[in-house]
Amino acid sequence: MLLEKYTDHINEILSRYPVRRSALLPLLNLAQREDGYVSESAMKEIARILRLTPSQVYEVVTFYTMLNLKPIGKFHIQVCRSLMCALVGSDTLVGWLQARLGIRPRETTPDRLFTLSTVECLASCGTGPMMQVNEEYYEQLTEEKVDRILADLKRDGTCSLKSGPFMFPQPELQQVKR
Amino acid sequence: MADVAIETVTLTIDGVPVTALKGTLVIEAARQMGVMIPHFCYHPKLKPDANCRMCVVEIEKVPKLQTSCSTPVAEGMVVRTATTVVNEAHKSILEFILANHPLDCPVCDQGGRCDLQDFSHESTPTTSRFVEVKRIFQKEYFSPLIETEMNRCVQCLRCVRYCDEVMDVKALAPSGRGTMTEIKHFSIHELDCEFCGGCVQICPVGAITSRLSMYEFRPWMLKRADTICTYCGDGCQITIQTKENELIEVNSSHGAGRNNGDLCPRGFFGYHVSTHPDRLQHPLIRRNGALVQTTWEEALEFIAETCLSLKLAHGPTAFAGLIASRCTNEDLYVFQKFMRLVIGTNQLDSSARYGHINGVRALLRVQGTHRWTIAFEDIVSAHALLLVGTNITETNPITGLKVKEAVKKRGAVLVTVEALQPAIGTISNITNLAAHHVTAHPERFGDAVLGLIKGVVEEGLVDPSLTQRAPEYVKAISEAVRCLPWSAIEQATGSTSSALRAAARAFADAPRAVILVGQGVLRAPGGSGVTTTLLDLLLLTGHHGRPGCGLAPLAEENNDQGAVEMGTVAEFLPGPGDLTDQAVRERIAGLWKEELPQTPGRTLMEILDDARAGTVKVLFVVGENPVGTLPHAARAKEALERLELLVCQELFLTETAALADVVLPACSYAEKSGTFTNTEGHVQSVRQAIEPVGESRPDWEILSALSVLLGYPIEYREPREILKEIRSLISGYGLLGPAPIPPRPDAAVVEGYLKKGFAEDVTSRYSLSSSTDRQAGNLTLVVAQSLFHSGKLSTRAKGLLELQKAGALALNPADATLLGIAEGDQVRLSNARGQMTTSVQVRDRVPEGQAVFPEHFDQEVRRLLSVSPDPQTGAPYFKTTQVKVEKV
Amino acid sequence: MPTHELILLKNMSTPGYTGSLADYERAGGYQALRKVLGKIAPADVTEMVKKSGLRGRGGAGFPTGVKWEFLPKDYQGPRYLCCNADESEPGTFKDRQLMERDPHQMLEGIVITCYAIGAEIGYIYIRGEFVLGAQILERALGEARAAGYLGTNILDTGFNLDVWVHRGAGAYICGEETALLESLEGKRGLPRVKPPFPATHGLYNKPTVVNNVETLANLPHILNRGPEWFASIGSPPRSTGTRIFCVSGHVKRPGNYEVPMGITFRELIFDHAGGMRSDKPLKAIIPGGASAAFFTDQHLEVKLDFESVAQAGSMLGSGGVTVMEEGTSMVWAALRLMEFFYHESCGKCTPCREGSSWLVQTLRRIMAKRGRHEDLDTLTELCKNIVGRTICAFGDAEVAPILSTLQYWRHEYEELIEAAEAAELITPEPALARH
């Protein structure tokens, strides 16, 4: 139960809006963070909190692509496939990932560690090819970087190659080329 | 409304000058002058969404084509609806829609009345240049009554918008996005909603259809009869569509009737009652203790002979009659005439006695009208609405829609004093829309009303001109409420004094205010007293008598109001006129050319007493079912068993009919013509849709036939003749216009009430209900009307049985937890009178301490109930009691 | 390298700048706020912004001060500012940088705007994928609240304001301002029919201004240094100030470049972004994000300002400049963009919803060498039937890549279609799957 676990946080979210329903996406994001997807019971609970019908919650969940209605792997790899990234090799990146993980987009590895998706533009067009893994961005990917990222994720659950606050071209790094 | 200035603008549409109200949409202005602009997503009931883009027109000086469904008219606007550019645009939209639309018209129930089919037929080529793969949705089971075929959906969202904007149910969810948007319920679950059928009716194509009539017809095969629904007092106009005397479907066209085409599940899905296999097809007569089939001749002759000999032996006072308010005015009128003239007694009553009479008596007492002084239109345009004791969505769904419209579309302030509490559920809940809500205990509505009046007095909201006009009245009431301590009111109502004051202020401040009183008040002890006190609230706040303001008791049965007006209640002659009013008596006697009987009227409960005492020996029962309605404590069965002759005119072998000596098969509303008078007093035509089932005959005709055998013929060729006679008694009865013309309060009566009348019972009305605190561990059992049924009649409708086929006890989650009960568990209810078992539903809307059971399945529950008649009106109260609930 | 003064990227281009409140204040941050709050009347602030010539950086290029002025003057009741940080237009990645690297710059702009329009609540609607950006903004908001730049009685002027970050959840259309409002209200992000406009009926039906991150980030500078200064930059009078162009594609140094409006594509691509990444010549340019019509190498001298780009038949849009080299299939490029639009069409209006699915299928078929000659006419006509017939500008956007590639590179389509005629029919694709 979200409300029990996050009472204060949820109340704080509700206090930001003059109309309760506005808290819907924040609560859905919270639910997904909790379980990796938006479960039916979470939708029902959120509906109760916001005084909506479950249908009203459901229709919103299905509209937004980040919200999953089914459990997915521990690491959700989302490769941008839009034109700008495609110009610099996102299809190749998908190919590497398919080969390494043995799955195709929209599939999850049998160990339920990785789910592979292709998504549309993630606003990293100048630093493609790129992918987002759960909440982190990984940019300017090469085959070696992908290997390292996958290995680190498996081992540590995170990888230091993730992007920090974004700036490109970076003034500091102009000399220290990556 | 007189107080709104009407502004108009003039524009030209296709070269023709048109004047339209300011704010009118171009599409409507065009329709008014006979130009139909093709459209899918637009519907006059819904806010414009302009999503289909079909209705585009050219507007001079505007560069792009504009959607006429979302553009309001403007002065001097020049609109063209049929230029080459516009026509091309229409074609291109159709092309886009048809791209993904299957060509399955031959198997689609909408075929023949499909907007897409019609528009395409007019304007698209026979070949398509779409060569891609059509979008295909997985077919999913949607619900037992409603079928979806999403491949046909044009995504206009009319269904979704209707479900939200009009019904406030919000059950339909457009899921996904883009071309893959499909209409679903919650996730993969089958639809759970009010089943009003609105989505079926409003879908412009065949994406949402009724499963009850699936694959059974083509529109042009159907015979239509525009008639009135028989399930509640709202009096919705329905169109019964039949094929070879078979009921195929019911719908209601937009703009039709008082319901404006909106229906509820009972109206939309409940139509199979008339052709239920259990319908009585032949007269039955009791031989050797058992009812056996007989002929009409034999049955009627037997009745006549028995009656004549009993009348000879005991006189007319040994006779009494009961009739159901489901009958037409014509049936009701002939029934009372039969009782009064042919038999010679006033001992007759009808189901209006169960509660409706309480509202009528209060109205008569305070303002001299027996009807509402407002109409549905006044509900819609009220600024404040006070609902007391009515779960209006379930009892009077369409009046409920008027309330929703007032609140949601027009911003009216809603004050509810209800037994249910705000909570989101699968059925809409009127209290969710309330700005001020009092969750009153079902036996304490009166206390909440007193709280509101105290609020009015203490907040200084009493109309100053009333104080001037009736100082005594204002003083008496002010003093009476001052003596009521807030603490006691707060305890009785569970609401704070400040909440009650705020509600009082909201109500008092509104220029136009309407009060709706429901079964919770009318069928509960003190029903007419509380209604009278609510009229005090209108008087005190200065609303009484103002145009658009008034108090409206909600009729439960379709013709409760007619039953009163036809004189089929103990105290009234047709009119209604007082039984003891000499002038009225003389007028009627003059018309009937016969003296009226002198005996006083007897109410339902009195008639049963008389039967039990043996003074009443013969009882005519037309459609009424006291044995199946009253609790066991009323000992109705015992009473009827003592009779020497019990004659029942019925559709089915009810509990009462089963005791009869003769049962005569009567026609249902679908098989006869006549009129019903709805809750607002609108008299509407009932039209025959199918031939009588078996040998059944209309009630009036049966009575007429009997009258001949009894040597006192009252004969009519057809119902219209009866209506004519009714009109000669009640002038202008049933003008059948589009809306009723409500009466004005009788100033003399109001004066009399303010001067003196109020004082009769002001002390008793202005004291808090004597504490009937629950014993620890007990719950208050409330037997209530459900949305999916109406009386017991609808429990024979196969569609409605799909929605609710048995009773279950609805409990608040907190009580359920306390008792260790979960949804679906079996529980035992018990009290000193008896016990029963049933299953449990956990519902947020039921307040703590209460348990609600649907009256339609109350066979067992009636063991537990007590019954007490109202000392003034004789209305029998039996809807609440205390019970112990245990898990079994 | 840049020869002009940086405005928006200046702080973050300073080595060691972290974007913290301290850093921002040290760089002169929140001075504009001090100058404005309680000292310049809100209407005068609006006037200054009008005078600066600032136009929206979100895509439509609407004059910012004029937009603010549309709010009803005598309206009693709440008003809102929504900062559009949904940045989802393919080819655009400037707002992300502005938020993550210098959050206070835009926050200061937000406070000034709220002051000017009389809003006491502001929401930053940030696309759901920008988790880091949202965290950085939350932190910055916390700092600003603690320092008294937000909250009640800001800088003792009696002005109250709270600003909240609101994360989206994956829908390009929520960048459209009315869809953004719907989404912020907890609904599906479907654009509203206009009129009424957000200025009168916006968030919760109240007067509302929606402005892009970059637009807002300009405000502190305009108020600090005066509208005349701002109006002198770029190509006045209609395209004033700098813009951050997001260069992507086949260039040596893709990235965000802040330049005065009015430099040429050649300068941007060859001087700033380092020219083509290989020896292949430039073939095509998308001048303003995925919604803008393609340019060819013939357009290199076109100036990067609103008017010049419009005159040349495209739009400056969101500032995303994508460069494609010789050898890139234009049919493929159009298809990739069309797939984006098909994926993102909200589905509310018929032409866009049905058109996008039809167009994408046709393009896929042509690309798979299963095209027919009639297809090109059909494509053109379908596009024409979408333009101007939809609720929001998405409809116009989705056809721009097809129409422009058909205009300049029709032969590429024809070649594929001719190849189809030669080739045997391949097994048809399965039905469109759900996205």
Ligand SMILES: Cc1cc2nc3c(=O)[nH]c(=O)nc-3n(C[C@H](O)[C@H](O)[C@H](O)COP(=O)(O)O)c2cc1C
């Ligand atoms: C389909 C569509 C997507 C849009 N996406 C964005 C976006 O991601 N960010 C943005 O700032 N504006 C976007 N816009 C423009 C906004 O509707 C709006 O014009 C802008 O936020 C106004 O801010 P500005 O005046 O500061 O530019 C989009 C418009 C459309 C039609």
Ligand code: SF4
């Ligand atoms: S143009 Fe497309 S994205 Fe915009 S409202 Fe219409 S369907 Fe939605």
Ligand code: FES
């Ligand atoms: S009817 Fe006007 S857009 Fe659909």
